[in-house]
Amino acid sequence: MKPKSTLPFFLALICFLLSSHQSYSQETKTPELYLDPIFKVDYGNATADKPQSKSWTNKHGQWLIVGDKDGPKLLKKDAVGWTSQSKVNQALKGLPPRADVLSKDDETHMVLVDECALTVVKLTYAPATKQYEHQWKVNLPIPKQCNSIETATITQDSKNQFWVSADMNENIMVWHSLNGQDxxxxxxxxxxxxxxxxxxxxxxxxxxxxxxSNQNTQSIMEKIHHDGDTFNQWSQPIIVQQGDNNADDHLNATEFENGEMILVTKNSVDNMNQPQFVLRERDIKGNWTNIPYENLTQQRSPSRPIINHVASGKIFEIHAVRNREDNLYFISVNEIIKENDNWQFRELIQLKTNILGKNGDVTSSKASFLPDEPKLIFFSDEMGNIYSFDLGTLL
Structure with a gap:
């Protein structure tokens, strides 16, 4: 006779444990979930900064890069939770802590940001040791007149060439590499x-x-480089939207398999009962459609939106909210549904913590989520606590 399965018991136990931390918002009836930290570093707001992507999932597991006082830290999810990858982290010691990550197969490249420094690092997963190993690091050329760099992001084109974009002083600049190292x-x-x-x-x-963003001209702008052109051959400036205080320094995007893109941004309207965010859809021909959403209210002050999607099509938008009545923060997780030309925004859950200070700086993967893999988002607080949530639990 076959032994009786214990799976239903464990599923029931998991559901009970989750429900013990869950309540409902009295005003919106949105479910609320209080999260415990998955890791702690000696660095406040360790998942900053806009608009960087700091996590990835591959056949070797789930990974996250966070800032720490002595440099970036690579974490991996394993059977006991999230653990620091000590060998590679020793190699990263002393490097700028704020990272944007580009991961493909067994190779991961990241650009690290400091006040007037950009460092690109390559990590390679070694199956023999079952961990990432540090391959090399290189500093990007920075003009002597640099006063400050706030943030940077990295990508790769269809020719496998690498690109980094960053703000410097009052300029937007790009760097190019054929191999990621030179x-x-x-x-x-x-x-x-x-x-x-x-x-x-x-x-x-x-x-x-x-x-x-260009707050001087109240504009969101774009330039295009076609793969294979010389690195300094770019399109004329494209105005995504201009006027009405629609620009602020909050940007995040997700790219669809057909070549479309959705960008989420914050505006500078900051008026009661007026939208704080704009969802911007770019079709495959490069045409933009702008949809304002998420009002500033007497209770809610939203900030720093990010967006990602499941390859099958479901779109998630996540942002931080400060409760203006009690000055507490939570993370609002939303589903975006497009039916013909109509857009719907539905709040699915509010993620909360037990701290009284600020939390936010939501981050996720640069790649879209795969249907059969975890769909992880992360955020952090001022005390160095890191939090995680799997959007897959909402599907």
Whole structure:
């Protein structure tokens, strides 16, 4: 006789444990889930900064890069939780802590950001040791007149060439590399931005897109580089939207398999009962449609949206919210549904913590989520606690 399966018991136990931390928002009836930290570092807001992607999933597991006081830290999810990868982290010691990650197969490249420094690092997964190993690091050429760099992102085009975009002083600049290790001097895409503005670089079908905010002209702008052109051959500036205070330095994007892209941004309207965010859809021909959403209210002040999607089509938008009544923070997880030309935004769950201070800086993977893999998002607080949630539990 076959032994009786214990699976139903364990499933029931898991559901009970989850429900013990879950309640419902009295005003919105949105489910609330209180999370415990998965890891702690000696570095506040360790998942910053906009618009960087810091996690990835592959056949070897789930991975996350966070900042720490002595450099970036690579974490891996294993049977006991999230653990620091001590060997590779020793090699990363002393490097700039804020990372944007590009992972493909067994190779991971990341650009690390400091005040006036950009460092690209390559890690390779070694099946024999079942861990990532540090391959090399290289500093990108930085002009002597640099005063500050806020953030940077990295991508790869269809020719397997690498690109980095960053703000520097009041400029938007790009760097190019054929192999990821030997980098060009920066090429200036824009020289009239506000010191608070940033950029985002995205690899699309046959082209690379750089998008940036320009608060001086109240604009969201774009330039396109076609794969195979010389590195300084870019399109004329494309106005995604201009006027009405629609620009702020919050950008994040997800690219679809057919070449379309959705960008989420914050605006600078900051008026009660007016939208704080804009969802911007770019079709395969490069045409933009802008959809304002997420009002500033007496209770809710939303900030720093990110977006990702499941390869099958479901779209998730996640952002931080400060409760203006009690000054507490939570993470709002939303599903975005497009029916014909109509867009719907539905809040699925509010993720909360037991701390009284700020938390936010939501991050996820640069790649879309696969249906049969975890769909992880991460955020952090001012005390160095890291939190994680699997969007797959909502499907």
């Amino acid at each position: 980098w060009s001097n920066p090429f200036t895409l824009a020289d009239d931005i506000n010191a608070d503005d940033i950029s985002l670089i995205v690899g699309l079908k046959g082209q690379v897109s750089v998008i940036w």
